[in-house]
Amino acid sequence: MRRANRRTMEDKVLDAIIFAILAVVFVASVYPFFLAIVLSFNEGLDAQLGGIYLWPRKPTLQNYEQLFKDLSWVKAIGVTAARTVLGSFLTVMFTSVVAYGLSQRELIGRKAYMGVIIFAMYFSGGIIPYYAVLRSLRLLNSFAVYIAPSLLNIFYMLVAISFFQGLPSELNESARIDGAGEIKIFSSIVIPVSLPLIATIAIFTSVGHWNSWYDSAFFIQNDNLRTLAYKLMAVIRRSYVDFNSAAATEAGTRIKATSLSVQLAAMTIAVTPILAVYPFFQRYIIAGTTLGSVKG
Amino acid sequence: MPFNHKRFASLTSLAMAIIMALAACGNSSGSANSGNAGSDSPAASASSGSSAAETAKEAVPPLSPDNPREFSVLFNYSWFPADNFNGVIPEEITKRLGVTLKPSVVIDNQQLGTLIASGDLPDIIATSDLRSNLSSSELCYDLGGIIEQYGLDPNLIPKMHQASAMSFSQDEGKYYAVLSHFDSTEDWRTLENYNLGAPTIGSLLYRHDLYEQMGSPKMETMDDVINMLLMAKDAFPELTTAVFIPFSTYFEYIRCNLGMGNLGCTFVESASGDWIPYVKHENYKQYMQYIYKLFSAGCIPADNWAWDISTSASMLSQGQAFAAFSGCQGNALAAQIELQRDVDPNAYVYEAPVVGDPDGYYMSDLGFMSTFITKNCKDPAGALQFLAWTLTDEGKKLTQWGREGHEYTLDENGNPTFSKEWNDAYLENTYQEIYNPFFYFGASRVFEAVSRCQDIDEATTPNYPVIRAHFANKPWMSYAIPVEGSDESIIYNNLFANPSGLFFTTEIKMATASSEEEFESIYNSMFEEAEKMGLSTIEAYMKDKINEAKAIYGA
The missing domain is CATH 1.10.3720.10 (MetI-like)
Structure with a gap:
C-alpha cells in the first residue's frame, strides 16, 4: 500500500508544472490588487512617475x-x-x-x-x-x-x-x-x-x-x-x-x-x-x- | 392534507403580479417629479406657452437678498469641481443677490441625454455638449423671449454673445444660452493694459537650469527649439526629454509658431486669407515632421499618447522630464514650485519664446461653457438676471477674483493685486474648498488670465508679451462647425473629431512612423482617405459658412 502511494518522478514533475502555472495565475490575479493598495499608500505625484512595484516609495496616509x-x-x-x-x-x-x-x-x-x-x-x-x-x-x-x-x-x-x-x-x-x-x-x-x-x-x-x-x-x-x-x-x-x-x-x-x-x-x-x-x-x-x- | 392547487396558484399569481408591476413599462404621464425642478414636463410647459406670458404681466423682482432665489444647476462635465455651493464666493453671491445654487455634476456622459429625454431637467444646465438639442423651445427658454416678455433690458446679453449662441440654435434668430469665457480680440487687447498674463494657448515649458548647463543654445526659430530638445536628449539621457498633454494642449506650441492657430482650429487661415482644413495648411507637413523628428530621436515617449493629464503634468514637476508641451497661464510657475519643493530647490522652469509667426497665436473660441435655462425653471426671469449678472464686470470679478478688498485690491489703473491667501490657495490647490470660483457662467478668459498670472515673473515667460500683442479670437470658424446631427457634422466628425477622427488617429501613426518613407506614405494616404470621406464636401461647406459667420461678426 505504501509503495502504491509513492510518488514517481513523473508525478513530481507534473506537480511542479501545475504549481508553477498556478503560481503565475495567482500572481497575475493578486498582484494588481496588491499594487493598487501599495500605490494608494504612496504620495500621489510620486506614484504618477511609476517604478513602484512592491512597497510605497513615499509612504503616506494622506490619500x-x-x-x-x-x-x-x-x-x-x-x-x-x-x-x-x-x-x-x-x-x-x-x-x-x-x-x-x-x-x-x-x-x-x-x-x-x-x-x-x-x-x-x-x-x-x-x-x-x-x-x-x-x-x-x-x-x-x-x-x-x-x-x-x-x-x-x-x-x-x-x-x-x-x-x-x-x-x-x-x-x-x-x-x-x-x-x-x-x-x-x-x-x-x-x-x-x-x-x-x-x-x-x-x-x-x-x-x-x-x-x-x-x-x-x-x-x-x-x-x-x-x-x-x-x-x-x-x-x-x-x-x-x-x-x-x-x-x-x-x-x-x-x-x-x-x-x-x-x-x-x-x-x-x-x-x-x-x-x-x-x-x-x-x-x-x-x-x-x-x-x-x-x-x- | 392533499396538495392545495388553488392556494398554490393564488400565491404564485400574487408573486407574479408584483413582478409584473415592477417590470411593466408604466405610464409616465401625470408623474410626480422627484427631482429638483418642479413637476411639469418640459413638453407640457412648452405647450402651455402662455404661462410665461401671464407671469410677464407681473413685475420681476430684482436680484436682491430680500428676494431669495434658489436654482438647481447641472454641470455636464465629470471633471468640474463645483459639487457644492459653499465657500467665500458662493456666500458672497447669496449675500449680494439672494441667489443660492444647488449644483450637481454628472459622472457619466449619458446622464444629460437621459434627463433631456425624461424631461427631469434642473433649472439651469451648464454644458459644452448637446447644445443644439437644448437650443429648442421644447426644452429651454429662448433668452431673447424672456427679455421681451418680462420687459428686461434688451442689452442684458451682449450682441456678440447672442450671435455666438445662435450658432447652435435650432430656431432661426433665437438664442438659448449664456456663454462663459467668450472674449473678442478687442477684449483680449485689454490684457495689455494689465501688462501681465496670456491666454490658455500652447507653450513649451522647459528646465531653464538644465538649459543653462547646456550653454543656453539659441532659440530663435522652431528648428533651434527642436535642436535644443535633441541636445537635451544627449545631455540628460536619464530624463524624458519632452512630454505632452495628449489631445489637449498637445503640440499647440509648434502649431501656433507655424501660423496654424490652436488645436481647436480645425480650419485655419491660409497665407491668402482663405479658411482651409488645417491639414492643407502650407506648414502642416512641417508641423508633423517636427513631431516625427522628436519621436524618432527618442525625445518623446510613445506611451505619452496614452497618459492622462496628471501623469503628463507630473513628469516635469517631479523632475522626470526636461520639457513639457503644455499651456500658458502659470503652468511653468506651478511646475517650478513643485519641482523646487520635491526635487531640486535650484530648479527653474521657463516658457520657450515665440519663435515663429506671432499671428499664428489665435483660436476660434465660442466660449467654454454654455448655460441654458430649462422650461422646468419656475423663475426664468430671475435665472436670466442672475446669468446676465455673471456677464457684468461686477459678476466676472466676484466669480473669478473674489471680493475686492479681501481677495484682491485694485490700484489707480484698475490692476488687481491678489492676497497672499488667494495666491497660496491656487498654488496649493485648495481654492475650491476655500473660494469655490467655479460659478462663472459669464466668465471672461481675460479676467481669468489676469488672476492666474499675478505671481509670474515675466522674465520666465518671454512669450507672454508677444502673445498678448498678437493673440486673436476668430469665432467665425467655430460658428461654422456643422450642427450636431446634420449630414455635414457626420463628415466633419469623421475627419476632425479629437481624438477619434481620421486626422488625429493618422497623426499618431505619422508621428510614430518607423522611417521617413513610412511617414511620407502615411501622409499621402491620409489625404486620399480624407477625400473619400468627404474632405472636399466639408471644405466647401465650411468656406460658405465661415463667410456667412464673418458677416455676422462684422469681420
Missing part, C-alpha cells in the same frame, strides 16, 4: 485622509451597506419565492409566465423607458430605487427554478402528508436544503449592490443617498476630459485631476469590505456554480 475627511464618503459607506444587506436579503427572498412557484409544473399558465419573463430578460427597453418607469413608480431620488428594481433577478430565478425542480419530490409529498401547506413546505423544507443556492444568489447580489454606481448617478440627486461605488466613479471620472469639447483646453491646462493614488485609495475602500466577506461564502459559491447544471 485616505483626503477621502475620509469628506463626511459624504462615510455616509456613502452607510448607504451602500444598507442597500447591500437589505437588497440582497429581499432579492434572495423574492427570487426564490417566484422561482419556487414557477418550478411547480402544476402552476396554471406557467408557460405564459415564463415566456413573459424570458422575453423581458432578453429585450430591455433601454435607459430612458426604464427611467420613465421608475419615475412613474415614484422611485426616483429615494432609497427604494436601489432595492425595488432588482428584487427579482431573472437569471438567478432560472437557476433557482432548475435547482428546485431537482429536489426530490418525495420531500414535498411527505410534508404534505404531514399536513404542511405551501408556505410551511417552502420555509421549513425547501429553504433549508437550498442553502448553497441561497448563498450563491446572496453573494453575487451583494457584490452587484456593493459595486453599483449607475443607479446612484442616474436616479438619485440627493447627495445623502449616494453610494460608495458612485463616489469612487466620481473620483475616477474627475480625470476624464472629453477632448472633443470646448472644455478640453480648459480642463487640460487648469484642472488638477485626482491623482492615481487617491483613485486607488478610493478603490481600496470600496473593494475591501466585499473582498473580506467572500471567503466566508466560498464553499457555497463553489457548490453554487454547478447548481442546475445537471438535471436528473
Whole structure:
C-alpha cells in the first residue's frame, strides 16, 4: 500500500508544472490588487512617475485622509451597506419565492409566465423607458430605487427554478402528508436544503449592490443617498476630459485631476469590505456554480 | 392534507403580479417629479406657452437678498469641481443677490441625454455638449423671449454673445444660452493694459537650469527649439526629454509658431486669407515632421499618447522630464514650485519664446461653457438676471477674483493685486474648498488670465508679451462647425473629431512612423482617405459658412 502511494518522478514533475502555472495565475490575479493598495499608500505625484512595484516609495496616509475627511464618503459607506444587506436579503427572498412557484409544473399558465419573463430578460427597453418607469413608480431620488428594481433577478430565478425542480419530490409529498401547506413546505423544507443556492444568489447580489454606481448617478440627486461605488466613479471620472469639447483646453491646462493614488485609495475602500466577506461564502459559491447544471 | 392547487396558484399569481408591476413599462404621464425642478414636463410647459406670458404681466423682482432665489444647476462635465455651493464666493453671491445654487455634476456622459429625454431637467444646465438639442423651445427658454416678455433690458446679453449662441440654435434668430469665457480680440487687447498674463494657448515649458548647463543654445526659430530638445536628449539621457498633454494642449506650441492657430482650429487661415482644413495648411507637413523628428530621436515617449493629464503634468514637476508641451497661464510657475519643493530647490522652469509667426497665436473660441435655462425653471426671469449678472464686470470679478478688498485690491489703473491667501490657495490647490470660483457662467478668459498670472515673473515667460500683442479670437470658424446631427457634422466628425477622427488617429501613426518613407506614405494616404470621406464636401461647406459667420461678426 505504501509503495502504491509513492510518488514517481513523473508525478513530481507534473506537480511542479501545475504549481508553477498556478503560481503565475495567482500572481497575475493578486498582484494588481496588491499594487493598487501599495500605490494608494504612496504620495500621489510620486506614484504618477511609476517604478513602484512592491512597497510605497513615499509612504503616506494622506490619500485616505483626503477621502475620509469628506463626511459624504462615510455616509456613502452607510448607504451602500444598507442597500447591500437589505437588497440582497429581499432579492434572495423574492427570487426564490417566484422561482419556487414557477418550478411547480402544476402552476396554471406557467408557460405564459415564463415566456413573459424570458422575453423581458432578453429585450430591455433601454435607459430612458426604464427611467420613465421608475419615475412613474415614484422611485426616483429615494432609497427604494436601489432595492425595488432588482428584487427579482431573472437569471438567478432560472437557476433557482432548475435547482428546485431537482429536489426530490418525495420531500414535498411527505410534508404534505404531514399536513404542511405551501408556505410551511417552502420555509421549513425547501429553504433549508437550498442553502448553497441561497448563498450563491446572496453573494453575487451583494457584490452587484456593493459595486453599483449607475443607479446612484442616474436616479438619485440627493447627495445623502449616494453610494460608495458612485463616489469612487466620481473620483475616477474627475480625470476624464472629453477632448472633443470646448472644455478640453480648459480642463487640460487648469484642472488638477485626482491623482492615481487617491483613485486607488478610493478603490481600496470600496473593494475591501466585499473582498473580506467572500471567503466566508466560498464553499457555497463553489457548490453554487454547478447548481442546475445537471438535471436528473 | 392533499396538495392545495388553488392556494398554490393564488400565491404564485400574487408573486407574479408584483413582478409584473415592477417590470411593466408604466405610464409616465401625470408623474410626480422627484427631482429638483418642479413637476411639469418640459413638453407640457412648452405647450402651455402662455404661462410665461401671464407671469410677464407681473413685475420681476430684482436680484436682491430680500428676494431669495434658489436654482438647481447641472454641470455636464465629470471633471468640474463645483459639487457644492459653499465657500467665500458662493456666500458672497447669496449675500449680494439672494441667489443660492444647488449644483450637481454628472459622472457619466449619458446622464444629460437621459434627463433631456425624461424631461427631469434642473433649472439651469451648464454644458459644452448637446447644445443644439437644448437650443429648442421644447426644452429651454429662448433668452431673447424672456427679455421681451418680462420687459428686461434688451442689452442684458451682449450682441456678440447672442450671435455666438445662435450658432447652435435650432430656431432661426433665437438664442438659448449664456456663454462663459467668450472674449473678442478687442477684449483680449485689454490684457495689455494689465501688462501681465496670456491666454490658455500652447507653450513649451522647459528646465531653464538644465538649459543653462547646456550653454543656453539659441532659440530663435522652431528648428533651434527642436535642436535644443535633441541636445537635451544627449545631455540628460536619464530624463524624458519632452512630454505632452495628449489631445489637449498637445503640440499647440509648434502649431501656433507655424501660423496654424490652436488645436481647436480645425480650419485655419491660409497665407491668402482663405479658411482651409488645417491639414492643407502650407506648414502642416512641417508641423508633423517636427513631431516625427522628436519621436524618432527618442525625445518623446510613445506611451505619452496614452497618459492622462496628471501623469503628463507630473513628469516635469517631479523632475522626470526636461520639457513639457503644455499651456500658458502659470503652468511653468506651478511646475517650478513643485519641482523646487520635491526635487531640486535650484530648479527653474521657463516658457520657450515665440519663435515663429506671432499671428499664428489665435483660436476660434465660442466660449467654454454654455448655460441654458430649462422650461422646468419656475423663475426664468430671475435665472436670466442672475446669468446676465455673471456677464457684468461686477459678476466676472466676484466669480473669478473674489471680493475686492479681501481677495484682491485694485490700484489707480484698475490692476488687481491678489492676497497672499488667494495666491497660496491656487498654488496649493485648495481654492475650491476655500473660494469655490467655479460659478462663472459669464466668465471672461481675460479676467481669468489676469488672476492666474499675478505671481509670474515675466522674465520666465518671454512669450507672454508677444502673445498678448498678437493673440486673436476668430469665432467665425467655430460658428461654422456643422450642427450636431446634420449630414455635414457626420463628415466633419469623421475627419476632425479629437481624438477619434481620421486626422488625429493618422497623426499618431505619422508621428510614430518607423522611417521617413513610412511617414511620407502615411501622409499621402491620409489625404486620399480624407477625400473619400468627404474632405472636399466639408471644405466647401465650411468656406460658405465661415463667410456667412464673418458677416455676422462684422469681420
